[in-house]
Amino acid sequence: MLRVARGLLAAAGFALVTSSGWAREDVESRAVEKKASMAVPGAIGVSRRPQYGPCPELELSGAAQHEIQPVEISGPDGMEVAIETAAGWSPLKAAPLRIGLVVGRPYRLRLGGTAIEDGQELFPSICVCAKLATPAGTAWRFPVEIQIDPSDISEAINGGHVQRVIYAPHDCGRPDIMPASWFDASPGDDCFEVAATLGDPLAEILIGNRLPAPGVVP
Amino acid sequence: MKNARSDRQRSRWLRAVVIITAAIILASCRSLTTPLSLPAVSLLPAAMGPNRVDEIAVQVVGCEQPCPPLLRQPLHSQTSGRPVLCRPLLQDNQPCRSCQPTDGSACQSATGMLLAREIPVAGPYLVCDGGDCLALAQPTGASGLKNLHAGDTVARYHADDFGPDVHDVKVAISNRACVYAPRFASVRHITRPHEEAAPVGIKGLSLDTVTELGVRRQPVWGSTQRIAPEAARKALPGVAIEERLSPMAVDQNAFPKEASGENRAVARVADERPMLTKRKQSPLLQVGFEVPMAWTCVRGAQVIVMGRTAEVIAADRGTATLRIEEQGRAELTLCKQVGSDTARIGEELDFTIYLLNSGDRPLRDVVLVDALPARLELIPQSAAANLSAEFSTEKGDDGSVVLKWRFESPLAAGEGGFVRFRTLVH
Numbered sequence: 338m339l340r341v342a343r344g345l346l347a348a349a350g351f352a353l354v355t356s357s358g359w360a361r362e363d364v365e366s367r368a369v370e371k372k373a374s375m376a377v378p379g380a381i382g383v384s385r386r387p388q389y390g391p392c393p394e395l396e397l398s399g400a401a402q403h404e405i406q407p408v409e410i411s412g413p414d415g416m417e418v419a420i421e422t423a424a425g426w427s428p429l430k431a432a433p434l435r436i437g438l439v440v441g442r443p444y445r446l447r448l449g450g451t452a453i454e455d456g457q458e459l460f461p462s463i464c465v466c467a468k469l470a471t472p473a474g475t476a477w478r479f480p481v482e483i484q485i486d487p488s489d490i491s492e493a494i495n496g497g498h499v500q501r502v503i504y505a506p507h508d509c510g511r512p513d514i515m516p517a518s519w520f521d522a523s524p525g526d527d528c529f530e531v532a533a534t535l536g537d538p539l540a541e542i543l544i545g546n547r548l549p550a551p552g553v554v555p
Numbered sequence: 556m557k558n559a560r561s562d563r564q565r566s567r568w569l570r571a572v573v574i575i576t577a578a579i580i581l582a583s584c585r586s587l588t589t590p591l592s593l594p595a596v597s598l599l600p601a602a603m604g605p606n607r608v609d610e611i612a613v614q615v616v617g618c619e620q621p622c623p624p625l626l627r628q629p630l631h632s633q634t635s636g637r638p639v640l641c642r643p644l645l646q647d648n649q650p651c652r653s654c655q656p657t658d659g660s661a662c663q664s665a666t667g668m669l670l671a672r673e674i675p676v677a678g679p680y681l682v683c684d685g686g687d688c689l690a691l692a693q694p695t696g697a698s699g700l701k702n703l704h705a706g707d708t709v710a711r712y713h714a715d716d717f718g719p720d721v722h723d724v725k726v727a728i729s730n731r732a733c734v735y736a737p738r739f740a741s742v743r744h745i746t747r748p749h750e751e752a753a754p755v756g757i758k759g760l761s762l763d764t765v766t767e768l769g770v771r772r773q774p775v776w777g778s779t780q781r782i783a784p785e786a787a788r789k790a791l792p793g794v795a796i797e798e799r800l801s802p803m804a805v806d807q808n809a810f811p812k813e814a815s816g817e818n819r820a821v822a823r824v825a826d827e828r829p830m831l832t833k834r835k836q837s838p839l840l841q842v843g844f845e846v847p848m849a850w851t852c853v854r855g856a857q858v859i860v861m862g863r864t865a866e867v868i869a870a871d872r873g874t875a876t877l878r879i880e881e882q883g884r885a886e887l888t889l890c891k892q893v894g895s896d897t898a899r900i901g902e903e904l905d906f907t908i909y910l911l912n913s914g915d916r917p918l919r920d921v922v923l924v925d926a927l928p929a930r931l932e933l934i935p936q937s938a939a940a941n942l943s944a945e946f947s948t949e950k951g952d953d954g955s956v957v958l959k960w961r962f963e964s965p966l967a968a969g970e971g972g973f974v975r976f977r978t979l980v981h
Binding site for chain 2: 343346403404440441466467468469470471472475478479481482483484486489492495496497498499500501502503504505506518519520521522526527528531532535536537539545
């Protein structure tokens, strides 16, 4: 009888101690589920594409300067733009912002100013996909023009995740069929696929983050 | 007897202690490893998921700003040769400059990757005017030309004497002048938060809030239901999520039937590509600015015409033009020049078309036409000519704006002139 009681006592102790691990795992799984269903607005895009960090041009030598493509970021009146580079966050300046970016390397942006309601800020990421074949000496005369529409900002402020792919149309001799030179992709269509059908994708901008990444507060 | 019993009891307690200790160790392993392994898995890009990639924490030193938190391509460890994912381990108040693994092995530096990779180059994007693309222009009527398309620059004329071909109307074609003028467009996609698509209808009938209000169309692909499992369960307990798709989601899996002519937007656009490609070919074949890209190294040339050898007048370098001229030619030469090699949208471009009677007979009824490309808009009152000519504009066969100069006086042999006009780049 005493042996049975000791055996039961040992089994109970085993179950008690091991259940602590299960409990933690269970709590964490529920936390993940809760996070998935109650994520803050704008968090959808976080899992879509990794938000890369800055300072890629720091690793460039002089021979790699050809990888830099000038871009010009413009937006509605009152919008201010800052970018995080190897030198840190640039001060917020009124758009348009013209800067050279390394092709294929994403950068963080910071949008502020009176164009965004209630003094809020957005932290988009931008990546240049290709370099323009400009005539010699005219690279800065022809930057990739990235136009942020006012509706992009309002959608991001309201919790949406905006993906905009800038491309150069194949048929350069014709004016754009769209008066605003941009359009919304159909539901289910990939922006890159549509852009590659119509031209050469040059850059991508993702707008949705309303908070900077941890540790990179400007 | 007593000693044997006490030994047995001692061994039982010893066994119990061993069992409890093992249980504690086992439980601690389960509870500690779980949270550490979760972010490591979630940080891997989707492209690396199926592959086995060893993750090594990387100490980052010397940079004032953090390095990229995750490099897109797996690097290779120099010690093991296996793919290694270099991830910087940021520390508080610790500047970082380069990525170095902490386990003693060395990752290939990102600099090497940057230098080794190929940079995709797009373009050049040219706006060309001149030549005679698509169908050849043909004279029609007393002073007309048909088959005029955007970019065509041609002239019609005929000899002004009593030769045998005096009634033959000829067409001269100009060269093609190209300008680097890129333009940009964009495609946008918005993923809206799932809260907008929460059902508000009566139980059993799910309605899309935005659709019901008719404010704007709510995209239903992919994310409408799956992102909010908990909210969906609360809204309609007991019913599987898959069974309560919104009304607009009914056909989200119904792909268009290509056999019956249904195409998606991309497919419709793709159908237009052959036509676009055809139009794209002509300018690209004549890419080039006025600066030659390469010189040939021909040191000398010997020309024999009618059995006679020409004397060598230059042996260094230069350009030689050999013209074999017949007597009694009625010929008009057109040369088009553009004021700049590059243009941005909104800038002005000026064009000059020179015409020269390069034959030895006078020409009359000379009509010069230029069908402007769609991206060029004529600036009013900018057309001018140094010869007396009647200027007018009309529509081309493809709707393009056609500039037309009808010269009033005949062109004597060797006589020339020019016309000029300015355009706005769109």
